[in-house]
Amino acid sequence: MSRDRDLSDQILIGSARERGVARFRRWGLVAVPLLAILFQVYVPRYYESLRYLELPLLVTVYFALMRRSQIAGIFIGAGIGLVQDSLSPQPIGVFGLDLTLVGYFAASVGMRIDVEHVLIRFVLAFTLFVFHQSFYWALARAFLGQRVLFDLQHTAILGLLNAAVGVALFHFLDKLKE
């Protein structure tokens, strides 16, 4: 009973310090999403397998989690998503909608849970990746009439890989906090 309470104390926010909003350097807020998008545009040319690494999604999740503000999460997600849309052949708004919701959900979770915990970050990154893929699939089919395949097993494996990369990336991005 006591161990369960300890675990829940570790996960849930219990102090004012944990509730505090993380501040980032301004250039970091612009440069990091831009670099994430550049990575997606440029690096898979040489390493095809890295095509499935969703860095813009992971960056959205991180900033939304750490800002702990739903409105900030909405605008961070919408901004990154719209830039991502602009560099893709599909109509503008598909990734925008997707990442807006991801940003909102991530910020909502960040307000209630201790997002500094590695396990929490891993689970969140995985869950939001699966949500992102499912929502994108639904949008592409419903709005664009595209025949996009959705393989749950494949998505789950990619989700685990993205979550692993996400945990390392989040650790690195923690250094950018003021």
Add this chain to the structure above:
Amino acid sequence: MDLLSRYRNVTVLALVIFAQLILLGYQVKSNQDIRLIRVWAVTAVTPIAKVIDTVRGGTVDSLGRYVNLHNLADENNQLGKEVGRLKLENQYLKSELRSADRAVALGAFQARNPSKTLPARVIGLSTSASSRVVFIDRGSLGGVMRGMAVITPDGIVGKVIAAYPTASQVLLLTDPTFAAGVISQKHRVRGTLVGLGQTSKCMVDYIQNEEKVETGEWFYTTGDDGVFPKGLPVGTVASAQPGQQDQLVYLAPSGLQGGLEEVLVILEGVHQPIPEGQAPASAVHLQTPAPDENASPAPGTPALSTEADRMRQRYQRIGEQENHTFGQGLPGSKPPDFNLDPDAAAARARAANTPSATPGVAAKPAGTPASSPTPASARPAAAVSKPAPAGVPAQ
């Protein structure tokens, strides 16, 4: 008001989502693009990608040199490091040579290709993992326009779907939304090339199960789609199997083999003939038309196909034998005798001139069937292989 401030977050979320839904709906409904946002994003991102690409070459070289220098400092492994350095250098030079070879090949192809083309370099990919789209470093300032074809000397690559001032977006032929008209070299089977989202495979749709497609057979562009000029190679058939409705024909695209670095954008396309393949294995033989026993035209005259033609010629010959010009006889004058047999009259005339000749045989060329109106070699191939349709004159 209190309600709005209480649910401020959800209200903002709803507004942002609603705005994007409107934006998305407008684009899907009107099939128009929000070009301004794209121009900003592409103009912001592609120059950086271009710089990174240039810096990468230098960095790789510098890193190689640094590693080599570091290794040289290690005296214990002097010889091994020296070999390593030479290997790296060799690799670098090989890479440079390959790059130069590609550039030379591209230049040579550009010179002999009748279409007006513009060389370009691939500098980035699309942000969407499900689509196969690349960015090239030539844009509208270089004359690139939406809808232009993109090729390599090995085959077609894709088409330009958006042209920005400094860069363009090219939809690769492996993208699921790509389509182009193609035709097989050997059996001239037409179909529509569609991408599957895979790097090494495409599909040719709308080929019926009855049509013959062989593995290894080449497919070329038909020029019907308004994007690719006719006669550009597309790829070879990797497999062809009968499907439920149409055949499942998979192609290995030749233009994407060996990576995608330099490409050519076709500014003004010129259609070319599709190279001849081998003759179909199951050739169909069409018998020459049956000879007409009644027809006996004069040498040099075209074959007669209808009864009216034969009657007209008979009357002409009667007129010639009786020195009558049709259309000039006055009312009351004596008309020609149409009951006369012109062949018999001609035979009598020839017998009077050459008594030893056999009528009707000596006048024909050797080896020609007695009833054949003209020698086979003197007629067009189509007329030899099949009879002319009823009512259509042979010439």
